Amino acid sequence: MIVMKFGGTSVRDKEAVERLIKIVCKNSSQKIVVVVSALSGVTDTLTMIAQHAAKGQVEEAINLTNGLEQRHLKMAEELLTGEGLLLKEATETVKQLFAKLNEIVRVISLLEELSDMSFAKILSYGELLSSGIIFRAMLKSGLSCAFADARNIIITDGKYLKGEPQTDLICRNVQELLEREFLTNDVVITQGFISATAEGVGTTLGRGGSDYTAALIGMAANASEIQIWKDVDGVHTTDPKKVKKTRSIPVMSFNEAAELSFFGAKVLHPATIQPAIEKNIPVRVLNSMQPEKQGTLILKDELVHENGVKAISFKENITVINIYSMKMLNAFGFLTRLFEVFGKYGISVDLISTSEVNVSLTVDSERSLDGIVAELSQFAIVSVNSNKSQVSIVGKNLKETTGLAKRIFSAVSDYNITMISQGASDINISFVVNRSDLTPVVSSLHKEFFE
Numbered sequence: 001m002i003v004m005k006f007g008g009t010s011v012r013d014k015e016a017v018e019r020l021i022k023i024v025c026k027n028s029s030q031k032i033v034v035v036v037s038a039l040s041g042v043t044d045t046l047t048m049i050a051q052h053a054a055k056g057q058v059e060e061a062i063n064l065t066n067g068l069e070q071r072h073l074k075m076a077e078e079l080l081t082g083e084g085l086l087l088k089e090a091t092e093t094v095k096q097l098f099a100k101l102n103e104i105v106r107v108i109s110l111l112e113e114l115s116d117m118s119f120a121k122i123l124s125y126g127e128l129l130s131s132g133i134i135f136r137a138m139l140k141s142g143l144s145c146a147f148a149d150a151r152n153i154i155i156t157d158g159k160y161l162k163g164e165p166q167t168d169l170i171c172r173n174v175q176e177l178l179e180r181e182f183l184t185n186d187v188v189i190t191q192g193f194i195s196a197t198a199e200g201v202g203t204t205l206g207r208g209g210s211d212y213t214a215a216l217i218g219m220a221a222n223a224s225e226i227q228i229w230k231d232v233d234g235v236h237t238t239d240p241k242k243v244k245k246t247r248s249i250p251v252m253s254f255n256e257a258a259e260l261s262f263f264g265a266k267v268l269h270p271a272t273i274q275p276a277i278e279k280n281i282p283v284r285v286l287n288s289m290q291p292e293k294q295g296t297l298i299l300k301d302e303l304v305h306e307n308g309v310k311a312i313s314f315k316e317n318i319t320v321i322n323i324y325s326m327k328m329l330n331a332f333g334f335l336t337r338l339f340e341v342f343g344k345y346g347i348s349v350d351l352i353s354t355s356e357v358n359v360s361l362t363v364d365s366e367r368s369l370d371g372i373v374a375e376l377s378q379f380a381i382v383s384v385n386s387n388k389s390q391v392s393i394v395g396k397n398l399k400e401t402t403g404l405a406k407r408i409f410s411a412v413s414d415y416n417i418t419m420i421s422q423g424a425s426d427i428n429i430s431f432v433v434n435r436s437d438l439t440p441v442v443s444s445l446h447k448e449f450f451e
């Protein structure tokens with residue numbers, strides 16, 4: 001049994017869905033769970049709709065929902081022409097979903113109040129819409145396919161916008177579902193990203209969370225493989241949107257992939273990797289537009305032997321916080337106190353470097369920054385540097401690779417490096433540059449290691 005997850009670009013229009021169906025049909029000698037995202041751009045539009053509603057801008061919000069409705073109706077029509085009953089079902093489902101969404105939007109606009117719970121509800125419409133149409137297109141193609149609502153399976157805690165999966169419940173639900181549905185069907189289609197609490201209140205797994213859904217289902221069902229279908233043929237040496245001559249990495253380890261995504265490569269949701277690691281399930285990243293390409297296979301660490309630099313990732317917008325305190329000299333407890341402040345605000349620190357009296361660290365969000373700075377200022381002198389970017393070199397056994405630092409820093413010697421951290425992990429060396437230097441820095445590094 002395999003899980004195939006198709007991201008927004010892989011379901012964005014009629015042609016994309018037809019490619020998806022061809023890919024599923026080609027693999028139909030085995031049982032398949034298909035996990036689909038919202039059509040590309042839809043979750044962003046739903047976010048805008050929620051924001052308009054929260055400000056009472058009902059007309060702007062409804063204009064946007066109308067636009068989305070037309071896009072989905074058009075797609076249903078294009079995919080299901082000549083299929084009277086399926087087209088009618090799909091069209092009615094879309095219309096019912098929009099009637100409900102518009103109702104929610106009007107209520108929120110009236111109250112001018114958007115709770116996390118209602119925001120999560122609005123966001124869930126993207127996947128509900130896409131899955132309803134794609135399900136019927138699969139039936140049209142002759143696949144024996146069942147539809148499952150992810151909100152009955154993927155159970156989270158009550159953090160509505162980024163729910164914590166409750167794995168025991170998910171395992172039980174997935175196993176029950178598949179035992180039942182695979183008796184009479186070859187394929188089960190469900191939504192990525194959306195989930196619910198045990199009491200049935202809608203939640204989401206956080207933006208980009210469909211990969212996570214696929215991994216959770218793969219883990220629960222003990223899948224032989226989890227395939228993540230995107231618009232790139234695997235994990236590349238760096239973001240192909242940043243540098244031209246990138247190439248796909250055939251094999252990488254779980255740790256490398258997780259590190260790469262933690263340090264900014266948007267190709268995989270970081271937590272995607274976790275449930276798969278637990279069960280040693282291989283994850284394959286593939287290109288739905290070029291399905292014949294081999295993509296990237298992500299395996300458990302012991303199976304990946306190749307040392308050295310694998311990829312470059314980056315975070316475009318980060319903030320460096322410098323904390324200076326004479327009191328730190330020969331003092332203990334200073335770092336504890338410092339990190340308590342970040343802990344209190346729930347902000348995670350990416351890089352850190354320390355000297356006798358100085359600590360520099362990076363965060364990738366400006367959320368709560370004012371509060372953090374105010375609290376730190378009670379016992380230290382604090383300065384904040386925005387407009388920075390963080391670059392990370394990811395690979396295996398980097399600490400043992402002699403001459404690596406020289407190669408990295410010679411390649412970027414024309415640029416100012418504000419902070420370096422080779423640290424704790426053997427698989428990453430990171431440093432901070434001015435945001436305006438990010439593109440040339442990544443290009444130079446890429447040239448040095450991969451061109």
Ligand code: ADP
Pocket residue numbers: 006007008009010037208229230231232234235236237238239240241264265266267268311
């Ligand atoms: P989807 O939404 O279809 O699941 P995403 O858009 O989230 O897919 O991820 C694919 C995108 O990730 C690519 O279009 C690419 O620009 C970006 N990306 C960033 N870093 C990398 C990388 N190292 N390798 C491949 N893609 C990357």
Ligand code: ASP
Pocket residue numbers: 007008037038043044126192193206207208209210211
């Ligand atoms: N549609 C959601 C998003 O855009 C989830 C996903 O595509 O992974 O964030």
Ligand code: MG
Pocket residue numbers: 007008208
């Ligand atoms: Mg995505």
